[in-house]
Amino acid sequence: MSEPEPILAIISDLKPRMKNLTISFKVLSKGEAREVTSRHDGETHRVADIVIGDSSGIVVMPLWDDSIEALEVGKTYKLENGYTGLFQRNLRLNIGRYGVVNEAEEAIEEVNEENDLSAEEHERPQRRYDRRGGGGYGGGDRRDGGYRDRGRDSRY
Numbered sequence: 001m002s003e004p005e006p007i008l009a010i011i012s013d014l015k016p017r018m019k020n021l022t023i024s025f026k027v028l029s030k031g032e033a034r035e036v037t038s039r040h041d042g043e044t045h046r047v048a049d050i051v052i053g054d055s056s057g058i059v060v061m062p063l064w065d066d067s068i069e070a071l072e073v074g075k076t077y078k079l080e081n082g083y084t085g086l087f088q089r090n091l092r093l094n095i096g097r098y099g100v101v102n103e104a105e106e107a108i109e110e111v112n113e114e115n116d117l118s119a120e121e122h123e124r125p126q127r128r129y130d131r132r133g134g135g136g137y138g139g140g141d142r143r144d145g146g147y148r149d150r151g152r153d154s155r156y
Contacts, residue, residue, distance in 0.1 A: 007019075010054055015091075016091060020081055025052035026052065027075055029073060032048060033048040047063065050063055053111035053112065079100070091120065092118065
């Protein structure tokens with residue numbers, strides 16, 4: 001299976017659940033680093049939110065661990081293979097495990113701070129249901145509401 005073509009984007013193009021993004025941005029501000037415990041590995045990590053922008057708008061980007069010090073306020077960078085997601089229903093641009101950030105060749109001078117994409121609340125994606133009506137949270141027999149704890153019922 002071949003990789004999808006990278007999406008060349010500007011900040012105003014961003015929507016939840018976009019992948020393989022290539023985007024240039026200027027770092028406008030950097031929040032304080034805080035410690036969080038990962039749900040995946042149980043390890044403690046540092047995370048700091050930065051606000052980035054271009055001539056079309058601004059968005060929040062979380063930085064993890066070593067990348068917090070790597071990106072400097074006032075500099076322009078290019079992200080390759082980034083993706084978008086929602087954190088507390090607000091849009092975020094993420095570097096992710098496979099993303100690469102380098103200093104950009106051309107500096108971004110003008111930033112449109114009026115168009116804040118992270119300020120808008122987004123709905124959570126709906127759970128997908130199959131055509132038979134089963135889905136998301138339990139499956140099982142409709143007569144029992146589909147939420148039975150199968151570990152306690154010997155018929156299953």
